[in-house]
Amino acid sequence: MGRVFNIQRFSIHDGPGIRTVVFLKGCSYSCTWCANPEGIKPYRQVMFSSKKCIECGLCVQAAQNGEVEMQDGKLVLHRERIRPSQLEWVKACPTGALKIVGNMQSPEEVTEKVLRDMPFYRRSGQGGVTFSGGEPLVQARFVDETARLCKEHGLHTAVETAAGVPLKSIVEVSDNIDLFICSLTSTDPETYRKYMGHSNETSLDNIRWMAHYDPERLCVRSPLIPGINMENGQVEDMIEFLADAGVKYYDVLPFHRLGTSKYTGLGRAYDFAKLDPPSDQCMEEIRGEIRRHGMSTDFPKGLSNGHKAEIRQDFSVTKGVKND
Incomplete structure (x- = not known):
């Protein structure tokens, strides 16, 4: 059973194609700008x-x-x-x-809801299901079982993660996840501690490991927040870190205020309610710099079945790996 707080249909920003996003409660971070504050705590x-x-x-x-x-x-x-x-x-x-x-649901219940939009997944080419949160890998066993059921029906599976979890949680779901979409906010440890309540050491180590091991199944994205990670060369540092790590797919997302009403609904103050997002021109300039470093700003195109089988076999060797 998993603690689910939303199932969002017809998403086009959480992986390739049209997708259904399953949002799970509980997170290893507590980002002060989080667009889904109801996903941070693990309880109802x-x-x-x-x-x-x-x-x-x-x-x-x-x-x-x-x-x-x-x-x-x-x-x-x-x-x-x-x-x-x-x-x-x-x-x-x-x-x-x-x-x-936040209500408990079984992998079978969630899969049944996801499969309702099968015609749209197929029509969009590589649509499917994406697990998000919160931090979905806090509930790695539930993600793995639900993804397995979805893959039995031929669905493409993805997970959105901040990668701030033990590596064993990533490995646990690896057999049934086609795409890892990792969020990176900064390479600066002080920024993480101040605004996310946690060290970024585990996230950086996990991104390096995935980029080295299987770059075709990894896409990194960074939310750009004025006054947080757009100062003091932090964007340039992230681009250089990811390029050096061997990441092939990297994009940036503009900060938005769509979660403001959720903070009000939870009885919380939101310090970013009046913060303006970066301009479209600024975002495109940064994407140009990403491309100049040899990385694509698109999602991976997908893997052949043969390549997937190869990766599954290799991943099984690493099941006992730890970084915690």
């Missing part, structure tokens, strides 16, 4: 939309521990009293103003 959470609330008070009546109350005709959540294992009161909401984020 409650999202609240005041715009949908009709102040009916049904949730107040159902609450057992004073999690919610009416104050001056407005609903107020006491999040410190919310227990992830006791969220029945949330279901009393008739408008969806209150919503539980």
